[in-house]
Amino acid sequence: MRVIVTGLVATYPVGGVAWDYLQYVQAFHALGCDVHYLEDTGQWVYDPAAQTFTADVGANLRYLAGGLASLDPALERRWTVRGPDGTLHGRTEAELAALCAGTELFLNISGSCWLREPYRAARVKAYVDTDPCYSQARIAAVDAGVADESTRFSVDLMRRHDVFFTNGEHVGAPDCLVPTCGIRWHPTRQPIALANWPVRSAPDGPFTTVMSWKIEPTPPVVGGRTYGGKDVEFERFLDLPARTPETLEVALAGAAPRDRIAAAGWRLREGHTVSATMAAYRDYVLGSRGELSVAKNAYVATRSGWFSTRSAAYLACGKPVVVQETGFSAHVPTGPGLHAFSTAAEAVTALAAIRADYARACAHARDTAEAYFAGDRICARLLADAGL
Template sequence: MRVIVTGLVATYPVGGVAWDYLQYVQAFHALGCEVHYLEDTGQWVYDPAAQTFTDDVSANVRYLSAALASLDPALEHRRTVRAPDGTLHGLGERELAALCAKTDFFLNVSGSCWLREPYRAARVKAYVDTDPCYSQARIAAVDAGVADESTRFSVDLMRRHDVFFTNGEHLGAPDCLVPTCGIRWHPTRQPIVLANWPVHAAPDGPFTTVMSWKIKPTPPVVGGRVYGDKDVEFERFMDLPSRTWETLEVALAGAAPRERIAAAGWRLRDGHAVSSTMAAYRDFIRGSRGEFTVAKDIYVRPRSGWFSDRSVCYLAAGKPVVTQDTGVGKFVPTGRGLLTYTTMEEAVDAL
């Protein structure tokens, strides 16, 4: 089977993002599929050294190639990146169009790829909703006639897919507040290649996590409800370190109140340094005793059933995970290895 996987690895060349998308590529390759990675976002790319965005994708393409090669040397050149000016790095226009025409499965992970006309020639085009409620908020805004031009454009491209998957396993349930927007969402889970995550015991290590304080400057609104990011939920558990003997460490990115977080007893690390490469990200996880994490408000309050791809990596490395309940306990066993909480008392007990 011929498969195209899309992603954001060159756009955001950091370790956690690379693991998120490239394990799809690695997994399809391991299953015997002829797989190609395509990145075409129409956006400028992030330069970690300068901590800004640029239209020069050359270094980011090299990062992507090295990341693919680290997983399997055979994958190093199975990638094409379209720069903001339209220039292709990898296959040429004709080669890419020919590949799409004979592709069986076009997997648009996170809806990251601009679904251009040549890409639509693939036999089945699948949309993977990795951020439940964000996607549906955009659709709902279009349906209500209140969306801006950019949102209308992205939703139009979204609707051109043939099948829709979501990491929100609870979508469609009576007690889930995420609207389906007339789309049949098939639940799916993040792929994990266990060989990438050899178990390493670290009984004296801290409970850790990697998080961005706040990603969306404009809070999503769904059904008249305004939702927030991780900052909203973290505030509820700010005082947790004073209630447990466990060391809690956060590798933090974003404009967070670091002094106040540290004063509350959290040990802080630089999120960019921890996730600078795939190897650094993996080493951070493997050196942890386990993970303690909150989830985004937009995943928690609507009962989306979302589960973190980062937490999957902790579990694969043999690390217990203590995570905020999003309704995921209805679909995966909890209580041993994976523990969920809703209150401060439950978080303390789980640790």
């Protein structure tokens, strides 16, 4: 079976993004699929060294190829990228068209890929919503006749898919505020290739997380209510370091109020440094005692059921995880190594429970990753739900 996986690795060549998308490629490859990676965003690409966007894709292509090769040498050349000027890299137009014509599943993750005519030749075109509430807010805006031209264009492309998945596992539940917009959303999770994430104890390390501080320029609006990002939720837990003996560290990217966060007791790292490469990102996780993290306000307030790839990676490394409740606990059970919190008091209690029996928490964390995030099982279910 041939599968095309889309993503944003060449557009945003940083470790966390690469892990998000390339583990899909790795998981389908492990299932025996003829898998290929395609990137066609129509955007300029990010240059991390210059911290700006550029039309020059050379270094970004090398980053992508190197990332695939690091997972499996057989994957090194299984990619095609269309640059900002429309030029194809990795394959010719004819080769790409033939590839798509023989494809059973075209998996458009994050809606990252323009759904051009040749791509529509795939038997099943699946949309994977990795940003619950945001995706549905765009659809709702179009349905209400209040969307701008760009939103109307993106929603039109979204609706051209045959089947829809969401990382918001609670979408469609009675207590979830994310609208379904008349679409059947199949729940799915981020696949983790467990072999990539060795169990390594770091009992003297800090509880860490990697976070992009971004104040939403156009926040999602659903049912007349405006939702925010991580910055909104982080403010609620700013004083957490003063309430626990644990060292709490956050690797920050973006225009965060660093001085104020540091003054509250948080230890700070530069997000672009710890996530420069896939290896650097993994090393940062491995050097952590565990993870403590908030989620986007839009995920939390709507009870979307979202759970991050990053947190799943911590679990896979045997790192206890303490994360903000989004409704995910209705689908991934909590326990000694996975805690959901809604208040600062609950977060403090969770950290204390982990401290009381750290070895037990670490073992449960890895068990949870194996039971709920193993890439081969997640992608096998995705194929079944796509009717393949």
